[in-house]
Amino acid sequence: xxxxxxxxxxxxxxxxxxxxxxxxxxxxxxxxxxxxxxxxxxxxxxxxxxxxxxxxxxxxxxxxxxxxxxxxxxxxxxxxxxxxxxxxxxxxxxxxxxxxxxxxxxxxxxxxxxxxxxxxxxxxxxxxxxxxxxxxxxxxxxxxxxxxxxxxxxxxxxxxxxxxxxxxxxxxxxxxxxxxxxxxxxxxxxxxxxxxxxxxxxxxxxxxxxxxxxxxxxxxxxxxxxxxxxxxxxxxxxxxxxxxxxxxxxxxxxxxxx
Amino acid sequence: xxxxxxxxxxxxxxxxxxxxxxxxxxxxxxxxxxxxxxxxxxxxxxxxxxxxxxxxxxxxxxxxxxxxxxxxxxxxxxxxxxxxxxxxxxxxxxxxxxxxxxxxxxxxxxxxxxxxxxxxxxxxxxxxxxxxxxxxxxxxxxxxxxxxxxxxxxxxxxxxxxxxxxxxxxxxxxxxxxxxxxxxxxxxxxxxxxxxxxxxxxxxxxxxxxxxxxxxxxxxxxxxxxxxxxxxxxxxxxxxxxxxxxxxxxxxxxxxxxxxxxxxxxxxxxxxxxxxxxxxxxxxxxxxxxxxxxxxxxxxxxxxxxxxxxxxxx
Ligand SMILES: Cc1cc2nc3c(=O)[nH]c(=O)nc-3n(C[C@H](O)[C@H](O)[C@H](O)COP(=O)(O)OP(=O)(O)OC[C@H]3O[C@@H](n4cnc5c(N)ncnc54)[C@H](O)[C@@H]3O)c2cc1C
Ligand SMILES: Nc1ncnc2c1ncn2[C@@H]1O[C@H](COP(=O)(O)O)[C@@H](O)[C@H]1O
Numbered sequence: 001x002x003x004x005x006x007x008x009x010x011x012x013x014x015x016x017x018x019x020x021x022x023x024x025x026x027x028x029x030x031x032x033x034x035x036x037x038x039x040x041x042x043x044x045x046x047x048x049x050x051x052x053x054x055x056x057x058x059x060x061x062x063x064x065x066x067x068x069x070x071x072x073x074x075x076x077x078x079x080x081x082x083x084x085x086x087x088x089x090x091x092x093x094x095x096x097x098x099x100x101x102x103x104x105x106x107x108x109x110x111x112x113x114x115x116x117x118x119x120x121x122x123x124x125x126x127x128x129x130x131x132x133x134x135x136x137x138x139x140x141x142x143x144x145x146x147x148x149x150x151x152x153x154x155x156x157x158x159x160x161x162x163x164x165x166x167x168x169x170x171x172x173x174x175x176x177x178x179x180x181x182x183x184x185x186x187x188x189x190x191x192x193x194x195x196x197x198x199x200x201x202x203x204x205x206x207x208x209x210x211x212x213x214x215x216x217x218x219x220x221x222x223x224x225x226x227x228x229x230x231x232x233x234x235x236x237x238x239x240x241x242x243x244x245x246x247x248x249x250x251x252x253x254x255x256x257x258x
Numbered sequence: 259x260x261x262x263x264x265x266x267x268x269x270x271x272x273x274x275x276x277x278x279x280x281x282x283x284x285x286x287x288x289x290x291x292x293x294x295x296x297x298x299x300x301x302x303x304x305x306x307x308x309x310x311x312x313x314x315x316x317x318x319x320x321x322x323x324x325x326x327x328x329x330x331x332x333x334x335x336x337x338x339x340x341x342x343x344x345x346x347x348x349x350x351x352x353x354x355x356x357x358x359x360x361x362x363x364x365x366x367x368x369x370x371x372x373x374x375x376x377x378x379x380x381x382x383x384x385x386x387x388x389x390x391x392x393x394x395x396x397x398x399x400x401x402x403x404x405x406x407x408x409x410x411x412x413x414x415x416x417x418x419x420x421x422x423x424x425x426x427x428x429x430x431x432x433x434x435x436x437x438x439x440x441x442x443x444x445x446x447x448x449x450x451x452x453x454x455x456x457x458x459x460x461x462x463x464x465x466x467x468x469x470x471x472x473x474x475x476x477x478x479x480x481x482x483x484x485x486x487x488x489x490x491x492x493x494x495x496x497x498x499x500x501x502x503x504x505x506x507x508x509x510x511x512x513x514x515x516x517x518x519x520x521x522x523x524x525x526x527x528x529x530x531x532x533x534x535x536x537x538x539x540x541x542x543x544x545x546x547x548x549x550x551x552x553x554x555x556x557x558x559x560x561x562x563x564x565x566x567x568x569x570x571x572x
Contacts, residue, residue, distance in 0.1 A: 020388070022526075025391070025525075026388050026391050026392065028392060035388065035392065102369055103360070103369065103370070104363070104364060104368070104369050104370075107364060126507075127507070129388070129389065129506075130387065130388060131387055132372065132373065132386065132387050132388070132389065132506070133370070133372045134356050134360070134372055135360035135363070135369075135370050135372060136360075138330065138356075138357065138358075138359075138360035138361040138364070139360050139361065139363065139364035140364075141331070141361060142334060142360075142361040142362075142364035142365050143364050145434070146436065147331055147434070147436045147437045148330060148331060148357070148361065148437075150330075150353075150356070150357045151353060151356075151357075153500065163440070166353075167353070167500050167501075168353040168354070168442075168501075169352050169353045169354070169454070169501060169509065170269075170442060170444050170501060171442060171443050171444040171499065171500075171501045172442070172443045172499075172500070172501075173439075173441070173442045173443075174440040174441050174442075174443070175329065175437060175438060175439055175440055176437075176438045176440055177436060177437050177438070178436040178437075181436075186507070187490065187494075187507055188493075188494065188500060222369070223368050223369030223398070223399070223402060224369040224370075224371065224396050224397070224398055225396060225397045225398075225399065226394050226395075226396050227382070227394075227395040227396065227397055228394065228395050229387075229392050229393070229394050230392065230393045230394075230395070231392065231393070232386070232390055232391065232392065232393050232532070235532065235537075235551050235553075236553070238537070238549075238551075238552045238553040238554055238555060239553070239554060239555070240549070240554075240555045240556070240557070241554060241555070241556050242556075243556070243558070244556070244558070244562075244563055244566040244567060244570065245570075246556075247538070247540075247554060247556050247563075247567070248567070248570045248571065250554050251515075251538070251554070254536060256458075256514075256515055256536070257482070257571050
């Protein structure tokens with residue numbers, strides 16, 4: 001370290017996915033082809049809001065960082081990108097597509113943008129709460145041949161390197177990676193700010209560029225086919241007991257604590 | 259040579275039980291069994307534990323100084339080489355597998371089936387989406403390798419009784435120098451059973467009120483040999499460390515018995531426990547949604563129930 005004291009993060013790219021709001025109880029289409037989204041509240045994936053918040057905090061920490069938000073999906077994703085701009089991002093890019101974009105395709109598309117934009121840091125959510133895949137950041141890092149720090153709950157940048165605390169099953173793992181790198185966010189990294197009305201007005205004037213996914217020239221053939229959506233099997237109805245004695249009796253009845 | 263390759267998860271000297279669970283999944287794909295690959299700097303002990311599992315064809319070890327900490331950026335290029343001859347590459351859906359497997363899939367140019375919960379055909383699988391509110395059936399087209407993380411709660415661990423051969427491997431993969439392991443801070447390394455493998459789990463939520471009050475749960479857990487978990491609200495409030503979080507973004511568990519004390523039953527929490535054999539809920543709010551999934555429910559104050567249970571079960 002130290003050989004490059006002047007090194008600063010200048011550009012951060014944040015991926016924002018449009019998803020069904022986490023408070024919505026989803027309904028399946030009767031033909032099992034997917035989830036009903038007509039008239040359903042859509043939001044920025046909660047982990048992606050955390051990713052953007054982290055980028056904003058890095059900028060507020062002193063360095064003049066440009067923040068670019070990117071989304072891949074239908075034209076309606078503009079709403080989520082506008083939310084990102086209102087939170088404080090400088091520019092937005094919509095990669096428009098009406099096909100289902102699986103993580104590998106998303107990663108390839110994001111890489112195309114990276115090649116053009118040359119960000120120092122790319123922040124994604126650890127998982128999209130619709131497909132629950134938890135893949136895109138890792139795939140992107142592989143294709144870009146750069147470090148990955150997944151499930152981040154703390155991020156510190158010094159001299160062109162990031163020290164990241166990761167939430168792992170055994171506790172907290174700390175790793176150090178060279179930049180540029182891919183970081184995926186966990187819930188405890190920060191608490192995203194609320195967007196204020198004047199910011200929403202201001203965001204309308206910020207640049208939002210659109211290009212088609214097809215124009216990027218990547219292979220769009222799905223590697224995984226989704227055949228059908230089904231309701232999960234319901235659990236059997238349980239019983240209510242009146243007091244601790246009845247609880248212990250019910251447990252013993254089930255063969256537990258004999 | 260097996261068609262299926264499983265990546266072993268281990269702590270350096272102890273094989274994680276997730277490997278035995280992946281093996282049960284592998285045998286539904288190919289009853290003939292699977293190869294297990296162990297990456298590490300000194301794999302002897304772990305390799306022996308893996309070789310003793312029923313259904314393991316061969317244990318492949320890849321020993322290398324750089325493999326001491328399981329960094330995805332380091333392991334993935336080696337795994338991609340080892341996997342060249344396998345059709346299926348499985349890892350556990352733990353933070354280890356979730357970090358490593360997608361990086362490997364991308365290097366192999368394929369997608370990944372995350373949280374595989376059922377094998378419904380040679381190339382057809384089920385997995386949960388929307389926090390378990392829907393189940394999708396997916397198919398990996400012919401000619402592509404299947405890379406998957408296995409939802410460990412959906413498969414029982416394979417039994418012991420095998421005696422597979424252990425085959426050391428050299429992998430000629432160039433490893434990046436851009437990623438460095440610094441340290442692992444564990445929750446306390448206590449004697450309590452592991453949350454992901456325990457028969458009985460006691461979890462506390464915001465209703466427990468404080469870290470101090472969690473001691474009530476720890477005391478009861480120690481008396482009955484249970485592990486202790488928590489809701490996100492309890493972790494966020496700082497009552498307990500993050501590695502105790504159960505749910506969509508925490509641990510997915512399948513104990514025989516799960517006790518929820520002072521947990522409301524948000525969908526993100528329920529998705530982590532829906533494979534539990536028996537769910538017991540104690541909550542003072544009769545309307546709490548946890549009661550809709552509980553097998554046994556008790557509307558009561560947890561501060562009265564826990565000491566009473568402690569007395570009666572002790
Ligand atoms: C993207 C995303 C991911 C998430 N992932 C997870 C996850 O992995 N795991 C998770 O748990 N949550 C997760 N959450 C949070 C989840 O939505 C809930 O906010 C959380 O589970 C609530 O925790 P709780 O039940 O402890 O708290 P609350 O909802 O506040 O419930 C507390 C309960 O305690 C009861 N209570 C209070 N005092 C007593 C008493 N003395 N005796 C008995 N009962 C009492 C109350 O009646 C109440 O029902 C996630 C949320 C989001 C948006
Ligand atoms: N279509 C998309 N548009 C923008 N970002 C995406 C898209 N798909 C995935 N991502 C990013 O990748 C993360 C992980 O998604 P996933 O791998 O699908 O769980 C999300 O939190 C987003 O940051």
